[in-house]
Amino acid sequence: xxxxxxxxxxxxxxxxxxxxxxxxxxxxxxxxxxxxxxxxxxxxxxxxxxxxxxxxxxxxxxxxxxxxxxxxxxxxxxxxxxxxxxxxxxxxxxxxxxxxxxxxxxxxxxxxxxxxxxxxxxxxxxxxxxxxxxxxxxxxxxxxxxxxxxx
Ligand code: RP5
Numbered sequence: 001x002x003x004x005x006x007x008x009x010x011x012x013x014x015x016x017x018x019x020x021x022x023x024x025x026x027x028x029x030x031x032x033x034x035x036x037x038x039x040x041x042x043x044x045x046x047x048x049x050x051x052x053x054x055x056x057x058x059x060x061x062x063x064x065x066x067x068x069x070x071x072x073x074x075x076x077x078x079x080x081x082x083x084x085x086x087x088x089x090x091x092x093x094x095x096x097x098x099x100x101x102x103x104x105x106x107x108x109x110x111x112x113x114x115x116x117x118x119x120x121x122x123x124x125x126x127x128x129x130x131x132x133x134x135x136x137x138x139x140x141x142x143x144x145x146x147x148x149x150x151x
Contacts, residue, residue, distance in 0.1 A: 002056070002061065002080075003058075006028075006058060009112075010078065010080075013120075017120065020134050031066045038070075042071045043070050045073055046073055050073060051074075051123070053068075054116045054120055055078070056078035058080030059085075059089055059090060060089065061080070064077030064094050064105075065097050069101050075102075076104045076105075078106050078116050079094050079107075079108045081108055087108035087109055088108070090108065104119065118135075118138075
């Protein structure tokens, strides 16, 4: 994520990964405040064994696109809700990648972070049967938790 201030949103992605027992790491990597850290992180990600990158940022949110430009790994972008423009700026910054460098863009804020975790798990589950089983069980539990009566 681009800032410690993004953690309140991005912790929901980490929580989902915890629930699905998916090993992961959490890092603050700012595209504009720590460009060298971003370069080192993105260029080294595949060699360190990472399989998917979730990048959350707000405002002029160039972190996911810049990360995607420096790794062939799938990058999932989460637009963090900004104060001034409610995350519409973040969404447009992340989703409007020119053709050639894709970023899989999720919804603004908490729902996007949750779905980034689930989508990362789904990508990993294509080559991990045990994880696929845990993901199916997670989805079943969610279905079972939906009340039929509103009161
Ligand atoms: C972006 O600027 C971050 O991703 C964050 O969403 C936003 C504000 O950062 P802080 O000023 O709170 O550190 O780079």
